[in-house]
Amino acid sequence: ASQSENVSCSGEENGTAQNSRIYPARSCPVQRGVSRSLLCLHITTSVSLPAVGSIMPEYKLIYFNARGRAELARWIFAYSGIPYTDERFENDEWPEKKKSIEGGKVPVLRVDGHTLPQSLAIGRFLSKKAGLVPEDDLQAAACDALVDTIYELMTEMYKFTFPEKSEEEIKKPKAEYFTTHLEPFMTRLNKRLGEKKWFVSDKITWGDLAIGMFFGEMKGLYSEKLEKFPSTTCPYQQS
Amino acid sequence: ASQSENVSCSGEENGTAQNSRIYPARSCPVQRGVSRSLLCLHITTSVSLPAVGSIMPEYKLIYFNARGRAELARWIFAYSGIPYTDERFENDEWPEKKKSIEGGKVPVLRVDGHTLPQSLAIGRFLSKKAGLVPEDDLQAAACDALVDTIYELMTEMYKFTFPEKSEEEIKKPKAEYFTTHLEPFMTRLNKRLGEKKWFVSDKITWGDLAIGMFFGEMKGLYSEKLEKFPSTTCPYQQS
Numbered sequence: 001a002s003q004s005e006n007v008s009c010s011g012e013e014n015g016t017a018q019n020s021r022i023y024p025a026r027s028c029p030v031q032r033g034v035s036r037s038l039l040c041l042h043i044t045t046s047v048s049l050p051a052v053g054s055i056m057p058e059y060k061l062i063y064f065n066a067r068g069r070a071e072l073a074r075w076i077f078a079y080s081g082i083p084y085t086d087e088r089f090e091n092d093e094w095p096e097k098k099k100s101i102e103g104g105k106v107p108v109l110r111v112d113g114h115t116l117p118q119s120l121a122i123g124r125f126l127s128k129k130a131g132l133v134p135e136d137d138l139q140a141a142a143c144d145a146l147v148d149t150i151y152e153l154m155t156e157m158y159k160f161t162f163p164e165k166s167e168e169e170i171k172k173p174k175a176e177y178f179t180t181h182l183e184p185f186m187t188r189l190n191k192r193l194g195e196k197k198w199f200v201s202d203k204i205t206w207g208d209l210a211i212g213m214f215f216g217e218m219k220g221l222y223s224e225k226l227e228k229f230p231s232t233t234c235p236y237q238q239s
Numbered sequence: 240a241s242q243s244e245n246v247s248c249s250g251e252e253n254g255t256a257q258n259s260r261i262y263p264a265r266s267c268p269v270q271r272g273v274s275r276s277l278l279c280l281h282i283t284t285s286v287s288l289p290a291v292g293s294i295m296p297e298y299k300l301i302y303f304n305a306r307g308r309a310e311l312a313r314w315i316f317a318y319s320g321i322p323y324t325d326e327r328f329e330n331d332e333w334p335e336k337k338k339s340i341e342g343g344k345v346p347v348l349r350v351d352g353h354t355l356p357q358s359l360a361i362g363r364f365l366s367k368k369a370g371l372v373p374e375d376d377l378q379a380a381a382c383d384a385l386v387d388t389i390y391e392l393m394t395e396m397y398k399f400t401f402p403e404k405s406e407e408e409i410k411k412p413k414a415e416y417f418t419t420h421l422e423p424f425m426t427r428l429n430k431r432l433g434e435k436k437w438f439v440s441d442k443i444t445w446g447d448l449a450i451g452m453f454f455g456e457m458k459g460l461y462s463e464k465l466e467k468f469p470s471t472t473c474p475y476q477q478s
Binding site: 116121124144145 | 381388
């Protein structure tokens with residue numbers, strides 16, 4: 001039991017140097033950036049997994065030693081308890097690593113012999129395996145649309161969050177981001193969630209994990225921006 | 240029958256001024272930007288549609304009077320013969336129109352009372368209805384990843400294709416786009432397609448429609464860039 005308290009979903013904060021770690025099933029509950037009681041739900045929800053002995057693909061997720069565009073997949077693995085190898089590399093290893101990645105971009109997911117690129121394709125694929133995609137097509141599409149919008153917001157945020165520019169240069173785009181992009185989205189999301197527990201239905205979906213993942217990261221960086229939107233970000237927990 | 244020859248999938252070229260047109264089933268074969276025999280296949284493939292009298296949702300696609308991010312959905316409608324309303328507006332109508340669109344972005348798809356945003360969520364939703372999503376999860380994910388990559392390439396291309404910048408300013412990013420982004424992708428795609436007819440399996444998928452849609456548009460704009468990649472763009476037809 002103590003294992004789950006010590007293993008972080010993302011390793012960059014605790015300075016682990018190993019490139020690859022294997023997460024056994026259920027060893028990594030979602031501990032950081034938790035939104036809307038995800039943590040509690042993670043523990044109390046029963047996820048159907050194949051019985052021991054049945055065939056489950058070997059999953060290996062390959063990405064930088066950072067959250068970024070691999071983090072949603074890690075949350076899905078963590079939530080569902082599906083075992084996987086979380087292969088991480090440092091920035092200076094990338095030029096060499098890149099040669100082994102068809103298309104030259106990460107994250108990629110290795111599934112037995114197959115390689116799947118594109119973070120959202122990976123997320124959707126794993127979410128199907130984990131029962132996190134609604135069966136209703138329109139609800140599944142609402143999840144897709146939500147996650148697309150969150151990824152657009154992430155892309156905009158990264159432009160000034162990890163910039164190679166001066167504080168002065170990013171001042172204006174950063175201010176515009178919050179007023180033009182983030183606040184209108186959060187206003188809609190907050191209203192839509194209201195007193196509801198989950199975004200599309202009465203069950204958790206990968207859309208909810210994406211909300212938790214994104215606003216968790218956002219809250220760590222810009223907590224004052226989120227105070228006005230309690231339904232979107234509360235009860236948030238950081239451990 | 241003559242109707243299908245006169246109706247274009249996208250209306251901007253023939254200068255139609257009407258904002259809204261209803262496409263009856265099968266009136267709009269894929270006529271422009273056809274790749275890998277899509278045109279022939281469109282005509283010869285039988286698509287299962289609900290019998291007359293059964294309940295089919297009313298679809299309305301809302302976008303600018305342009306191809307852009309609505310075009311893939313129009314291809315899927317055209318390919319499958321599902322009837323829909325193609326509501327288009329001119330640039331100067333957008334500020335007023337925007338007020339009626341939750342989220343303030345287009346395209347959106349109205350499905351009976353529901354509104355679905357995000358072009359790829361719309362495309363995937365319609366593709367499921369049209370039988371253009373593989374049943375195998377990994378193949379479905381390969382389609383998703385392909386379409387994501389094509390949309391990234393479209394986003395990059397639009398930066399210099401419809402710019403508010405001078406020819407001099409876009410010269411460098413445009414050159415870089417072709418060498419850094421487009422050619423490596425087309426090399427991989429060309430190799431992967433080889434002598435195969437379709438991208439993921441022995442059946443057409445929405446990934447193939449996305450290839451046809453994107454390279455059709457690209458060929459219209461930059462035909463000289465595509466000559467080296469016959470599997471990706473041949474037999475291409477423009478009518």
